[in-house]
Amino acid sequence: MSAMHPDEITAGRLTGALVPDRPLTMDPQTGDGTLIDDPSKRAPLVLNNRSFHDITEIVCGYCEQRPGGWWLPVFGLVSMLAGIGTLMILYLLVTGVGVWGLNNQVDWAWDITNFVFWIGIGHAGTLISAILCLLKQKWRTSINRAAEAMTIFAVICAGTFPGIHVGRIWMIWMVFPIPNANAIWPNFRSPLLWDVFAVSTYFTVSLLFWYMGMIPDFATLRDRAAMRLKKATGPTVAPFINIRQDQLRAWIYGLLSMGWRFSTRHWQNYEKAYIMLAGVSTPLVLSVHSIVSFDFATSILPGWHTTIFPPYFVAGAIFGGFAMVLGLMIPARELYPNMKELITLRHLENMAKIILVTGSMVGFAYAMEFFIAWYSANSYEADVFMYNRLMPPWFAEMLGLERSAPYWWAYWAMISCNVLSPQLFWMKRFRTSPLWIFIVSMAVTVGMWFERFVIIVTSLHRAFLPGEWGMFFPTAVDIFTFIGTVGIFVTLFMLFLRFLPAFAMSEIKNVMPQASPHPDHH
Amino acid sequence: MSKARKIYKTEDGGIVYGVMAEFDTPADLFHAAERVRDAGYSRWDVYSPFPVHGMEEAMGLKNTKLPLLTGIVGLSGAGLGYLFQWWVTTRGYATIVQGKPFDTFQPWVPVTFEIGVLFTAFCALLGMFAFNALPMWYHPLLKKDRFLRVSDDRFVICIEAADPKFDPDRTRELLEKLHGKHFDFVEE
Numbered sequence: 001m002s003a004m005h006p007d008e009i010t011a012g013r014l015t016g017a018l019v020p021d022r023p024l025t026m027d028p029q030t031g032d033g034t035l036i037d038d039p040s041k042r043a044p045l046v047l048n049n050r051s052f053h054d055i056t057e058i059v060c061g062y063c064e065q066r067p068g069g070w071w072l073p074v075f076g077l078v079s080m081l082a083g084i085g086t087l088m089i090l091y092l093l094v095t096g097v098g099v100w101g102l103n104n105q106v107d108w109a110w111d112i113t114n115f116v117f118w119i120g121i122g123h124a125g126t127l128i129s130a131i132l133c134l135l136k137q138k139w140r141t142s143i144n145r146a147a148e149a150m151t152i153f154a155v156i157c158a159g160t161f162p163g164i165h166v167g168r169i170w171m172i173w174m175v176f177p178i179p180n181a182n183a184i185w186p187n188f189r190s191p192l193l194w195d196v197f198a199v200s201t202y203f204t205v206s207l208l209f210w211y212m213g214m215i216p217d218f219a220t221l222r223d224r225a226a227m228r229l230k231k232a233t234g235p236t237v238a239p240f241i242n243i244r245q246d247q248l249r250a251w252i253y254g255l256l257s258m259g260w261r262f263s264t265r266h267w268q269n270y271e272k273a274y275i276m277l278a279g280v281s282t283p284l285v286l287s288v289h290s291i292v293s294f295d296f297a298t299s300i301l302p303g304w305h306t307t308i309f310p311p312y313f314v315a316g317a318i319f320g321g322f323a324m325v326l327g328l329m330i331p332a333r334e335l336y337p338n339m340k341e342l343i344t345l346r347h348l349e350n351m352a353k354i355i356l357v358t359g360s361m362v363g364f365a366y367a368m369e370f371f372i373a374w375y376s377a378n379s380y381e382a383d384v385f386m387y388n389r390l391m392p393p394w395f396a397e398m399l400g401l402e403r404s405a406p407y408w409w410a411y412w413a414m415i416s417c418n419v420l421s422p423q424l425f426w427m428k429r430f431r432t433s434p435l436w437i438f439i440v441s442m443a444v445t446v447g448m449w450f451e452r453f454v455i456i457v458t459s460l461h462r463a464f465l466p467g468e469w470g471m472f473f474p475t476a477v478d479i480f481t482f483i484g485t486v487g488i489f490v491t492l493f494m495l496f497l498r499f500l501p502a503f504a505m506s507e508i509k510n511v512m513p514q515a516s517p518h519p520d521h522h
Numbered sequence: 523m524s525k526a527r528k529i530y531k532t533e534d535g536g537i538v539y540g541v542m543a544e545f546d547t548p549a550d551l552f553h554a555a556e557r558v559r560d561a562g563y564s565r566w567d568v569y570s571p572f573p574v575h576g577m578e579e580a581m582g583l584k585n586t587k588l589p590l591l592t593g594i595v596g597l598s599g600a601g602l603g604y605l606f607q608w609w610v611t612t613r614g615y616a617t618i619v620q621g622k623p624f625d626t627f628q629p630w631v632p633v634t635f636e637i638g639v640l641f642t643a644f645c646a647l648l649g650m651f652a653f654n655a656l657p658m659w660y661h662p663l664l665k666k667d668r669f670l671r672v673s674d675d676r677f678v679i680c681i682e683a684a685d686p687k688f689d690p691d692r693t694r695e696l697l698e699k700l701h702g703k704h705f706d707f708v709e710e
Contacts, residue, residue: 052571052675177610185610189619194632201636205643212647216673220571223670230667258657261664262672264555264581266654267573272588273650280596280642283635291632509675510572517552517574 024048024340031432034346045138045511047341052509058338059217059503060224064249067498070335078490085484088477089164097167099477105470106460110478111165113452114485116292117320118158119199120313120448123285124321125151126206129213130281133274139350141507142342146332147325148210149500153492154324155203157485162195191294198291205284209277211256212270217501218257225249289313296455302380303388303459306372312365319358319418320448322351323441328493330438342503345432352431355444359422362451366419380464388458406471407458410450417447530683530690536709539662540566540682541693542669543702548574551677554700555580558679561696565685569669569678588653592645599641604634662710669708680708 024032024047034043046055092099102109125147132140166172175196179185186193225246228234234244260266290310297309326348333339373381387403389411396404405411421443425431430440462469496502509515530538545551548570555568559582568574568581607630611617616624651657663669663680672678679702681693694705 056571056674177606179615184615184617187617187619188607188611188633189622189629191632194636197633197636201640205639208643208647212650216572220673223673227667227670254659258651259659259661259664260656261661261669262569262571263654264568264570264573264577265583266656267570268578268583269586269588269650269653271573272586273592273646276589276592276646277643280639280646284639287632287635287639294632506572510575515548515572515574517548517576517580519547519549 031345032340034344035349035428035432036346043344043346044513045142045344046508047344050341050512052512052514055342055503055505055508055512056220056224058342059501059505059508060221061338062336062497062502063221063499064224068335071494071498075491075494078487078494081483081487082491083484083487084480085482085487088481088484089160091477092164092481093169097165099475100481101473101475101478103470103472105463105468106457106472108165108456108460109472110453110474110482111161112295113449113456114482115158115161115165116313116452116456117449118154118161118485118489119202119292120289120317120320120452121324122151122154122158122202122206122321123289123314123317124325125149125154126202126209126281126285127318127321128325129209130278130285133278134282138511139347141504141511142344142347143325143329143351144507145210145213145504146329146496146502147321148206148213149496149502150321150325150328150493151206152203152210153489153496154321155199155206156492157489159199159203160485162199191291191298194291195295198288202284202288205277205281209281212274212277213504213507214501215257215260215270216262216506217504218253219260219262220505221501222250222253222257225253286314289317296459301459301463302378303384303455305381306369308365308368308372312362315358315361315365316418316448316451319355319362320444322355322358323444323448326351326355326437326441327445330434330441332497333434336497342508345434348434348437349432352425352437352440355440356422356425356431359418359444363419366415384459384462388462389454405458407454407461410454410458414447414450414454417443418451421447527684528688530688532707532709534709538683538690539708539710540680540684540688541690541697542663542666542678542680542706542708543694543697543700544668544704545677545679545702548677550701551679552577552580554679554697554702557700558681558696561687563681563685563687563693565688566679566681569663569672569680571673571675571677574677586653588646588649591649592642595645595649596638596642600634600638602641603637604630606637607633662708666706666708668704668706 026032030036032047034047036043048054050058100109100111102111125144128140128147129144129151132144162175163172174180174186175193177186177193228246229244229250234246237243237245237248290313293309293313296304297306299305329343330348333343370385373385386405388405388407390408391401391404392408392412393404396402421440424436424440430436457472461472513519532538543554545554551568551570552574555577558566559580568577570577604627608625611630612624668676669678679697681688681697687693690707697705
């Protein structure tokens, strides 16, 4: 794509050659024009020959204008779910963990399943913002902000569960590195303590990274509000309260922008700080899920005690996280105006490819667990995989085996969602169709929840001694607490789209062709 | 300050902060910045809605010391994290856990790493603010309506009156020669 001078774009507008709100033309070969297979041609990252000003208008429009009529009903529904979840947590806190379906044998169940599920979702955000930044993948600019926001909200949901799963909630301060009444400190040899450090560091660093990325965009929103304020009229925050909405925007966005004024001397430090944050976030994101996997891998329970866990958990986290990014952004792309110009089919295709890669890595890990169970000749390990996970009762009957796996359906739900469904993306037709990508992402999200359920519950429910075997069944409180965290997550995400800059404007402008200071030579 | 700064005033009597000029494209901005640098100005800045590639060289800026500071702080954080765990496990209240020796570095690696990352991240962000003298919620430039459009799609060079080479007429002439538009004096 040739670099277009902003004046050319303005001139094109005036002569009618370029229409600002032209619907995207779809081509059977290249989709919206970005699915180019020829590597010598570079696919545009923003469609419709947008100018810098258009990007500002589109992105700021998402938080300055009222969203469509769908917004309030959807927001009402998800915030109601969030409310139910909060009530369930309150009920748990005032009653005790007995309201969950946990028992002496399966003493970690949905709580830790949900914790690992949500913390894994967060990893895609950091991958997109940090690792793709270091790899100079320019397409990340369209989705990094939303993915980072998703990370923050997912970690909030994740952090809830270890917090509330302790039986004596008033003792939760003991997870912090402070001595208790007997002057004994927490045990620094325990992966559970490492987890406290990993998750809280992850949350803090992701928050700093997210905030720092938004500073220039806050300044843009501030300046737009300030310019509108100078016009005579504008809506007030409420009837009879004589404060204009733009005044509130100028104050809040102004405060958050720290007085950013787009100076090159500032940009220099900013870019250095950004790349350093990306640099430390990259090993951080790999460490967090590795440490989460240590919670299991350092125990001696068959099914948990494996060295493959860290890489397998990290791949699974990125896999599940990308599925969630797609699951949120594909509907958003349909519902918000002009979002399809920023998130093109090629962006979706790229993410679908990452899902295919990480899904296959996860599938490889599943296979490797079986191989090692056989190759290690450890009868407990082999037993876990055969009779805790794999064997459906009807198949066991057919083979004449005495035992079968009660949770076989969870295992097979995981396999079909995580390993089989992404294989559709080998075919271009599926990985370039937003509908199919959405369907597969939802399947993957379900599958990744089941993966954690399979690892945690099926390993626990039949440990070494048959005398202590038991089953786990969730209670209504279990189920609604989980649904509640989904509500909290989507509520926070919708508020993000409504009030914060949902796209990194300064970064998108920077990857547009007209941003080059040397337009003549490429 | 070695030399008293010369004060310039506008017709209205306001003290001049500097002279600003607008540019249409990053390319114009880039070439103008190179010429302003070559003219020997030191107190001036280039404002753009995104960091223009290579602008640091075009402005002749020195490398920032922020990475060095962040590296030192990050490593100190990791060191402190390690020391803390060592003290707790061997001195504060040494407890036998799983019959293992007290002084072993291996289990302390994850927390040491996490604390190092935490210190690095805080230093990168707060150091960026400190090096940029932010937060600064008031600035003469932010009073200019035309300047506020930098956050959208405008490109601005502003040469400050505090620059020893600043001269209202000659500085303006220089910017004019560089295809700058909409000259304006910025009042403090």
